[in-house]
Every structure is written in structure tokens, then in C-alpha cells.
Amino acid sequence: MNASDLWPLVLSLRERAPLVQCITNFVAMDVTANVLLAAGASPAMVHATEEVADFVQLGGTLSINMGTPSPDWVEGMMAAVSAAQTRGTSWVLDPVAVGATPYRNAVAAGLLSFDPTVIRGNAGEIMTLAGRTCVTTKGVDSTQTAATARDAAIALAAERRCVVAATGEVDIVTDGRRLIVLGNGHPLMTKVTALGCSLSALIAAFLAVSDDPWAATAAATAYFGVCGELAAEGAAGPASLRIRLIDLLYSLDAAAFDQRLKVMA
Amino acid sequence: MNASDLWPLVLSLRERAPLVQCITNFVAMDVTANVLLAAGASPAMVHATEEVADFVQLGGTLSINMGTPSPDWVEGMMAAVSAAQTRGTSWVLDPVAVGATPYRNAVAAGLLSFDPTVIRGNAGEIMTLAGRTCVTTKGVDSTQTAATARDAAIALAAERRCVVAATGEVDIVTDGRRLIVLGNGHPLMTKVTALGCSLSALIAAFLAVSDDPWAATAAATAYFGVCGELAAEGAAGPASLRIRLIDLLYSLDAAAFDQRLKVMA
Amino acid sequence: MNASDLWPLVLSLRERAPLVQCITNFVAMDVTANVLLAAGASPAMVHATEEVADFVQLGGTLSINMGTPSPDWVEGMMAAVSAAQTRGTSWVLDPVAVGATPYRNAVAAGLLSFDPTVIRGNAGEIMTLAGRTCVTTKGVDSTQTAATARDAAIALAAERRCVVAATGEVDIVTDGRRLIVLGNGHPLMTKVTALGCSLSALIAAFLAVSDDPWAATAAATAYFGVCGELAAEGAAGPASLRIRLIDLLYSLDAAAFDQRLKVMA
Numbered sequence: 001m002n003a004s005d006l007w008p009l010v011l012s013l014r015e016r017a018p019l020v021q022c023i024t025n026f027v028a029m030d031v032t033a034n035v036l037l038a039a040g041a042s043p044a045m046v047h048a049t050e051e052v053a054d055f056v057q058l059g060g061t062l063s064i065n066m067g068t069p070s071p072d073w074v075e076g077m078m079a080a081v082s083a084a085q086t087r088g089t090s091w092v093l094d095p096v097a098v099g100a101t102p103y104r105n106a107v108a109a110g111l112l113s114f115d116p117t118v119i120r121g122n123a124g125e126i127m128t129l130a131g132r133t134c135v136t137t138k139g140v141d142s143t144q145t146a147a148t149a150r151d152a153a154i155a156l157a158a159e160r161r162c163v164v165a166a167t168g169e170v171d172i173v174t175d176g177r178r179l180i181v182l183g184n185g186h187p188l189m190t191k192v193t194a195l196g197c198s199l200s201a202l203i204a205a206f207l208a209v210s211d212d213p214w215a216a217t218a219a220a221t222a223y224f225g226v227c228g229e230l231a232a233e234g235a236a237g238p239a240s241l242r243i244r245l246i247d248l249l250y251s252l253d254a255a256a257f258d259q260r261l262k263v264m265a
Numbered sequence: 266m267n268a269s270d271l272w273p274l275v276l277s278l279r280e281r282a283p284l285v286q287c288i289t290n291f292v293a294m295d296v297t298a299n300v301l302l303a304a305g306a307s308p309a310m311v312h313a314t315e316e317v318a319d320f321v322q323l324g325g326t327l328s329i330n331m332g333t334p335s336p337d338w339v340e341g342m343m344a345a346v347s348a349a350q351t352r353g354t355s356w357v358l359d360p361v362a363v364g365a366t367p368y369r370n371a372v373a374a375g376l377l378s379f380d381p382t383v384i385r386g387n388a389g390e391i392m393t394l395a396g397r398t399c400v401t402t403k404g405v406d407s408t409q410t411a412a413t414a415r416d417a418a419i420a421l422a423a424e425r426r427c428v429v430a431a432t433g434e435v436d437i438v439t440d441g442r443r444l445i446v447l448g449n450g451h452p453l454m455t456k457v458t459a460l461g462c463s464l465s466a467l468i469a470a471f472l473a474v475s476d477d478p479w480a481a482t483a484a485a486t487a488y489f490g491v492c493g494e495l496a497a498e499g500a501a502g503p504a505s506l507r508i509r510l511i512d513l514l515y516s517l518d519a520a521a522f523d524q525r526l527k528v529m530a
Numbered sequence: 531m532n533a534s535d536l537w538p539l540v541l542s543l544r545e546r547a548p549l550v551q552c553i554t555n556f557v558a559m560d561v562t563a564n565v566l567l568a569a570g571a572s573p574a575m576v577h578a579t580e581e582v583a584d585f586v587q588l589g590g591t592l593s594i595n596m597g598t599p600s601p602d603w604v605e606g607m608m609a610a611v612s613a614a615q616t617r618g619t620s621w622v623l624d625p626v627a628v629g630a631t632p633y634r635n636a637v638a639a640g641l642l643s644f645d646p647t648v649i650r651g652n653a654g655e656i657m658t659l660a661g662r663t664c665v666t667t668k669g670v671d672s673t674q675t676a677a678t679a680r681d682a683a684i685a686l687a688a689e690r691r692c693v694v695a696a697t698g699e700v701d702i703v704t705d706g707r708r709l710i711v712l713g714n715g716h717p718l719m720t721k722v723t724a725l726g727c728s729l730s731a732l733i734a735a736f737l738a739v740s741d742d743p744w745a746a747t748a749a750a751t752a753y754f755g756v757c758g759e760l761a762a763e764g765a766a767g768p769a770s771l772r773i774r775l776i777d778l779l780y781s782l783d784a785a786a787f788d789q790r791l792k793v794m795a
Contacts, residue, residue: 027575030459034457034503050368054368070577243773244501295559302723303721309630315601316599
């Protein structure tokens, strides 16, 4: 896997503008929609039980983020993933802060039972879903590094027959057999809210332009990491980073992607 | 209609800081409030059935956006527009993605029955409300151009006795008798989420400073288009455009407005 | 109180990254989370009755903002502040637009009964809570100045045995005995949505790094005011101000803080 394998998916996304239905948390709404639009996708935030299944029939991919769950929203999420499973729609699960409360664990378990195509989380979230013990959580921010989650990611991917992305200092993307480790990104990205949430939705966009969910997840993660890293350099702080990241998702060219991409394994 | 007809309304808005009550979608909350504040209005996002009617009594105008509808929010919307109709409060309907699902169509029909002062949508939404067939929708983004919606806009305005704004590549504002076509804006604006939603709320602000809803809608649309066009020029991407747009809504002067305004018909 | 008393709390916040649980309004979600992250805290937006009490047990502080209340969210707020009171968790109440509707007054009264550690509001909100008559409210924006709220703030703090911050043109922070008046900030800050809401959450973050709620509230208010003032200078408009403010919360140094801080009394 190198830049010439991944870049064509970036171009496909820009050309085809696929519909991505998102049920996400209240903090992530704005930045997620803007990330998707900048990268070329057509986002639709639609969460009500009354219409989520109809929206799935429009033929997009689906991104489910449980950052601010409540019973009415979870009902909409369940209706959406049920429709996705029936239709064969690719969908991404972002299990925000799973492990923090029993309620959140129950929500994650319910969603998992509908076979996500991709699970993206930080190291702590992925370790929790993989049943690894001794996970210390501090709210929504993980105290684990992605490197320590490598084994957990592989095990979870194999068990769930899905792609798992454990993102952080390094990003691990695996389908249980294949594995890529990406080294882009920047520590300042952790000071901007909902970038992980936005990446999850971006993965859903890439799923629409590839038949290989592992390659799609790798491409989205690599693209986001390269843009984030370039955005951080020269940023005066976290708010500037966010502006620059979205601008770069729109404007990055193949040469810059190729020059910066760090595939570590 | 030219810049000297429209600019006084921009100044009135800055001077009078009218209250604008918004029930909008979760994606649009932040940018809408900031657009209104920058332009001089005083926004209040208030949606609960328990208090929306009381808020209407405070004397502002009202903006209703159905981008992320659910039954509890729709109940609040209905209570608000009912109070608005009774009190004679001017209000704007933004029928986001009407046509995409039966639920959304039902919500739009319910709201329409309370006689909006202005309806603002993209070409596809306006054609759907006008009962024009063969509308292809792709989630929340329209595949129609505003130019093709011209007849639909006139018919809808005449039928509903309201002002209709069909915005896109060009912006059409009509009350069924009078019509203005505005040519400002920039394609990069379509890569920023909720700008259409924000314009709808800005129209509600302009309704507070004019007795002529058609002129108010034209002024808001022209002002937003000019600022968006100037913001896009020199922007590094969609996130920069948004920042510059909000800054320009605050700082644009009469000379720049006059120089840039494109009234096409 | 001077810069050398307050600055150590800024440093503690950056070093210790305390968890701050927020139940806030839909407009403030994004900017609040970004303000907290930039200043060094670890925000978690969690509102569902099903998990708020469990989240309080994780040991953070709590910020409650009633900007967009509805019965389900208020139920979550009440469960959270009840758990906070039982556990001895410090928490901040932001009584947005109290006085505007009977519903909002009832919500505020319910929350107040659980003994907030700090109440932060604009002058009109503080005067309303203190039972001062003749308050004119215009939606969520106050028509009172903070200076006129000084007596009300002292009375409210004494009655409720809490810290009260009445912020505006000048910022008053009092625990009923001690009082500090801060003169930083900039009028352009009133053109950016949810900055007051963000300050309330930032106060909750500072509560985690001090045993003295009055000093913590003064430090948060001073820090935010200095950053806002510097952000406004050189900003092209309100959107630029917001970007610069968040960047400065991340990067401000002791010398700049010391040079700018205006303690007026």
C-alpha cells in the first residue's frame, strides 16, 4: 500500500460526491458535515426513527457515532443500521467513550449486533470492544496509545469480520488479515474536538468509492492524517488547525500526499 | 431594485438588532447564530413546546428549518408557527430535503398550513413544494438549478400568497407578481454546510426591518450572496470561506455592496 | 488578586487536563468543547438521564447550561446535578435567558435547588435570579450592563452561598464577601455566539484545579477576557475573533497575561 494505491480513492470521492448519511453527536455535527463536503461527499444528517430507513434506501453509505446517545436517538440509530444490514449498505460505527458507562456499553453492543463494515475508535475504545481488560477511560479521551491496541484491533476485526481502525499517535487499520500502520497526524489534533468523529464519517464516504472496505478505510485515514499534519504545521493553535484541515481536505494534491504519506508497516 | 434600494435594510438591521427566534437543525445551529450576530441581529434558538409560544410573544421574527426533524421538535415548530400566525409574526420556512422521505413531506405540509411569510429552498425543494414532478433528490443537496425552478417559484408564491426564494447558481426571489434574479455567490459556497439554512434565518432578520417581505428577502439574499462571493475570492478553501463570510457580514460597506451586486432581472 | 495569583491556575489546567462534563445547549456544543480543549481540559458532552450520574462518578467537574432546554434534557440536567450534590462535585450553572419565559424560570429554579458552586450569567440573568425587578430581556441577550448588576450579584452569592459571576462590559466575580471586577474583553465578543456559555464551562474546568471556587472563577474569567481582548484586536470580524480566541487560549503566555490583565477592583 502506498500513495499511488490510495490517492485514486481521494479523486473518486471528489468526482462522485457520494451521499453519506450520518447519525452523529451534537458536538460533531458541524465539523463532520464540513469535513465531508470539503472532501467531496454529500452529507445528510438524518436521525429520526420516522425516516432513517427511508434515507438508507436513497443508496448512500452510513456513519453512526454514539457520542451523545439518548434513547430516542439510539432508536433511530438501530432503525438505520437494521435497514443498512438488510440492504447491504456499508456502515461505520464510532463507539465514542464505550467503557465509560453501562448505558454506553449497552448501546455499543446493540449497534455491533448489526455488523458494521468498519469500526473506528481510539485505542481505549477498541480495547474495550475487544474485551481487553484494565482499560482506563477518562471521559471521551483515551489514555491508551494506538500502538498498544494493535493486538486488540486484529482480534476485534477477526471476531467481527469487519475492518477496525484504531487511531491515535499512529493509526492501525486491519481487517484481521491485512494490516497497515500509518504515521501521519499531529499532537495538536487532539486539541480540536470531534476530529476522530469526522474521520469516521469520512471513512463512510470512502466506502462508497471502493469495493474493498480495508483499502477505503486506509485511504480515508491516510488522507485525513496527511491533511491534519500539514494543517498543524503553521497553525497558530487548534482553531486555526481546524480551518486549515478542512481547506486542505478540499485542495490537497497528489504530490503533497505522496510526499507526506508515512506508511510504517 | 438596485443597491440603493437594498442597502438601507442592511443598515437598519445593524442599527436595530432585532430578535430572531430560530428552530433550526443541529448542523446549522452554530453557523446560523454567528451569521445573525455578525449581520446585526439578536438570535435566540428556542425549540421546546413548553416555551416557543411565549418566545413568539417577545416580538421577534421566526425562522423554521426542518433539516433534522423528529416528532418532539416538529411539535415545537408547530406550536411556534401557530403562535406566529395568531400574532401576525413574520416567519420563514426552510423545507430542507423535502421530497426525500414521506416523513419530511408530512412535516413540510404541516408547517405550510400555517402560512409562512417566506419560503426559501434550493431548486429541488421549491419544485417539490410546487408539485412539479420528476424531481431527483440526493439527500439534502439538490440536483436542480435555480433557473429551472423559476416557474415553480412563481407558481408556489402565487398559490401560497407568500414570498419564495429559490437559491443556487442564481437566486430567484418572487412574490408571484414581482421577481428579482440575483447573480452573486460562488460555487465554493456549496462546500460549506448550512449556508442556505443561515440565509433563511437572515431573511427572517430582514423581515424585522421592512414592511415588504419581498424586498426584505431580496435584500437578505443579495447581501449574503455578495458577502459569500467576496469571501470565496481569496479563500484557501471552504473553511476559510465561512470565516470570511461571517466577517464580511459584519464589515461590508455600501461601496463594496454597490460595486458587486448583480441584479440580472 | 493579580496576574501572579491567577496564572498558576492556567498552568495547572494545562498540566492536569481535568475532565469537565457539560450539558449545554445545541449552539454552544462545538465552541465550548473547543474552548475547553484549547485551555487544556478534557470535555465530555453527556446529557442522557441513563448515564449522567455514572459520568459524574468519573470524578470531573460539571457545567450545566440551559440555553436550549426541553423536558428530556432538563431531566438529564437534574439527574446530573443531583449526583453532583451527593458526591460533592463542583458545578457551574449558566441560566441562559432566565426571565424570558415561565418555563425557563421553572428550569432555573429546579437547578438552583441543587446548590451550584458557581452561577455565571449576564447582568440581566443575574438580576433575574436575585429577584431584582424591572428586568427587560430581549431573548438571550441582556439589556443590562454588568455594572448595574453588582449589588444583585453580591446579594445572590450571599443568599445562595455560592460564587456569582456577572459578565459583560466589566466582569464581576463575588462570593458575597470577596469581590473582583475585571475589565478585559472587547465589544466584538458580543457578536460571536456562545462565548458566555463557553466561559461557564471554562469556569468548571478551573474549579478542578483550585480549592477556592472564587479564585477559580476569577482566573477563568480573567483568562478568557484577556484572550478575547487580544483576539479582537487584529480580527477582521467576529469569526476571526473566535478562531484567534481559541488559538490564544492554547498559546497565551504569562507575560502577555500579566501585561493585559485589568483588575479594576
